[in-house]
Amino acid sequence: MKRRTIVSGGIGAVVLAAAAIGLSVGLPTGTPEATAETKPQKTAKVTKQNLSDTETKNGTLGYGTSTKLNNKVNGTFTWVPVAGATIERGQTLYKVDDLPVVLFYGTLPFYRPLSAGMEGADVKQFTDNLKALGYSGFTTSAIKKWQKKLGLPETGVVEPGRVVFAAEPIRIATVSANVGDNAGPGEVGTYTATKRVITTTIEVNDARLAKVKEKVRVTLPDNKVIDGTIDSVRTVIQQNQQGEPVTRIEVTISLGDAKVDFDQASVKIAFTASTRPNVLTVPVAALLALREGGYGVEVIADGGARQIVAVTTGLFAGGRVEVSGNGISDGQTVGMPS
Template sequence: MGTRRTVGVVAGALAVGTVAAAVTAFNLPDPDDSPRSTGGTPAATAEITKQTLVDRESHDGVLAHGDSTTISSRGSGTITALPAEGTTISRGKAIFRLDDKPVTLLYGSLPPYRTLKTGVKGADVKQFEQNLWALGYRGFTPDSTYSWATASVVKDWQDDLGIRETGMVEPGQIVYADGRVRVDSLSLQRGAVVGPGTEIEQVTGTSPLATVVLDASSGRLAKQGAAVRIELSEGKVVPGKIEKVATIVTKADDGQSNTTKFQATIGFDDDVKSQGMAAVSVAFTAGRRPNVLAVPVAALVALAEGGYGVQLVEAGGTRFVAVETGLFADGKVEITGSGLEAGMKVAMPS
């Protein structure tokens, strides 16, 4: 993964080297001495502003549809129909057909593991009944008991599917997912003979997601719920939020230390279209300083005795003021110094 910084962060002994191209050395008086004024007005000036500085650290990522999930057959037979890759399948629709009978997608986290029939009770019954209700079937109460009323409604559902009306639901008739799915890839072709456990297809969620793998040194950026900015391949920048952070530990060979990385999965606030995998750049917030005084980095001048200053432009001339630098971001730098206020003008060295 490539990494780039939108601006350089200056600290300690690295400060002079980082901004050397942006400053000019002046032999200024000690900050404790009275400031020295100079005549003339600089050709270019900038205003001291009060603002929130945000330092962003960008990392390369991939736009896709998130991790894939395997759909396997729970029954035996011949695959007679498969969806096309890229197809979106919603609740109540066939995710594939086995012996020309639909295997229906429903929503839920508990996989089917037993036959549902009159008298059966449990969380799996409630999950199934809630799906029937969401599909518009009535005449029963969605609860944890598979009653005669449930069986009657199931017969209506089976009739609509074009399958035998038994009033019972076999595990191989249904598949559960968290929501709508997108068919990412097919594992076999129509006409294949399968048994229980045979992989049929790979599915993902329907919303595009960006994933970024960060080295351990940048792991601090991967905070669930944190806001980020994503630059798409066409140059458009959209907001997003980290939805999930996973730790990836790679075991090393020959007794070396294991490598730890962090995978951030990012959702989008805006509607983002994706036809396939694409490269993106994700800007994480590395630092944030609200309500600080800031000037363009190029306004800094290096003091011969060390540190930095700005050339303050006033009526009748200019004077130099020593400053302490803080966060660097988006071409600006946080400054503090004696008597400095927002709205003052500083010289921009040519």
């Protein structure tokens, strides 16, 4: 819940109840606080605590968003991976005419033939991968050695489609091609990242909950609770039940080194938008609307004397509200208007 200075619902009822019984709660400057004229049916304690704006949302444990694995080589599929396989830099993704298509790391698609002497961001990306695999650099000799190791024709030229670029190691999610199928431009399957993550979508008015690098608490189906970190936040357009487009926020949460026994599962995510440490709090229902504006609480002394004390409200969360002001302290008893 957000920090606010008005109270809805329950406080409106308090105002009406106060008017019905003729309760005066004015606090003139320089005079003692007004005394309540009726005895509340219930009481509560002023407590000092950490008050957190926390909300729980449903989420899905899995491997995140899938990406199409597209083929650009003509021929016949002679080997394809199995779903769940992990592929790293330099390893074979699939084979066409018994020649491998391999994975390199990068974000720029392979869009032109490459050979020694060329320049550009794509050349640098390819060169970085060759060096990471132990080759000297982007030279004709290095390219031919790499081709020989893979069983490719040693031409010194790398054709588009022989390498697929992804930002990191990948996990094969689905495979749509079969051995013996004709290979041509099209989808071989899909892939995801290799680490399990949690994804959820929340309403736009809950945007305060989703801040990159903030911590969350995740409850798994076996009730085990683990820590997570918000890794990314993005706006997405989805359709509601009427088929109309609505804007929502998609949140991806990383789990670090947390041990998780589930491959995929529905989970609960506790988001904490803000925390106020060591503040005085009372139940929201203890607030009284003062005649001259603002709010107060009815403080009940040990001997039974009662007085209305003006308070400043802060964070509202979990049915309690942060309060401060002269005459309010930890452990006091306050009235709860019926």
